Amino acid sequence: MKVAAVTNKEQAHGSASTSEVISEWWDDELHGAHDWVEALAEDVELTRERARLYDLIGSRLRGDAHPTHDMLDGINARLDQIPAAEHPGRGNVISLDAARTRRLRRVWQGAIAASLFAAVTAVGLTLSTTGHSPSDSTTPLQASAPTENDRAVMASLHADEVPAGASPVVEAPISPLAAIDGEGMSSKVSNRVTLPDWARGGSSNRSDPYVVTHYRTASPEFGTVMPEARAAAFARE
């Protein structure tokens, strides 16, 4: 009875349809009613009154413990204090459609960049696997069989005498030891080890341990080049 009276009253003053839409909007059930968004925005005060009522009813039914308040005035007062330039719609406004377009453009840019990178990589890989460099076309160096002279020289390393018929490794070498000994230049390979006077020591005719040690320290490869000299030095010490 009471409900019927209410409905009749609403229909009488013609606001029933708007209130019903607000009820649906409150319940997230506003399907296919694009125009009503405009209507809701046009009559914010009616929407505000209904929203407050609907929240009260729902809150009582659910038994919500915490009371809530209408903060719209307080929020609007604070929004009014925000500088105009910082409000949405002032300057760089981007609509949802524009934002979607921008996102879509970013996706396309990313796809183009990725495809370009893939193409460059593919070309690089192709060139590296099928390309011909000058070194690839030449025959690799191969060891040749030792010559007669090589064999003779090798044999001399293990013999005291240079075999007859073998040519010296150096046609006219300057023997450092010979030069130090003052024997001049010689083309003969000598296996004789002779330390210079300053290496052998002065009056005592013994090698200066410092010189030998220093020699070995400063030229560690000396022992490799002339192991006999090192052995002699140790023997003298």
Place this chain on the structure above:
Amino acid sequence: MSAEETDKALVARARKGDRRAFDLLVLKYQHRVQRLIARYIRDPGQVQDLAQETFIKAYRALERFRGDSAFYTWIYRIAVNTAKNQLASDARGGYFLSLNSGGSDESDEPMVEPEALRDGATPDAVAATEELKSAIDRAISDLPEDLRTALTLREMEGLSYDEIASVMACPIGTVRSRIFRAREAVEQSIEPLKSWG
């Protein structure tokens, strides 16, 4: 048009500078945001402040809202972050209740007060609130069975109109009408207590 699409339409208008559209978003979500923040913050005054802060932040960030998620998801996230930041700030300050919370030196627990008194309401206002609650309770219990069932399924169980139509074995249009009529009937019952608005 779903709820998300309705919200997006309002957001689009608000981004163009339509403050009324943002007002509608505030009207729809302010109570839910307050209840959400109240789960983190006990002081009702502080809850209101933080709820306001939430909407101010949302308004300032509207142009950065990309619409990838629903508006309510976005605003809830802002609310939760705002509440958590407040808790962290209070913890750094060495207290957990604001000066308005009614906390005493002897205990961290707030004083137990009637809900309406917590935010500085007068005793008359408290009495009016209690009277309003009783009137709403009476109006709901006086509703015809079909209207009360539809409203209860919606508000208490959170069912959609489609689900309520299945439960009550009636067309969805009937559900829509019943819920609306139930609300209008309650409003008529509390008409004498017009101060509720």
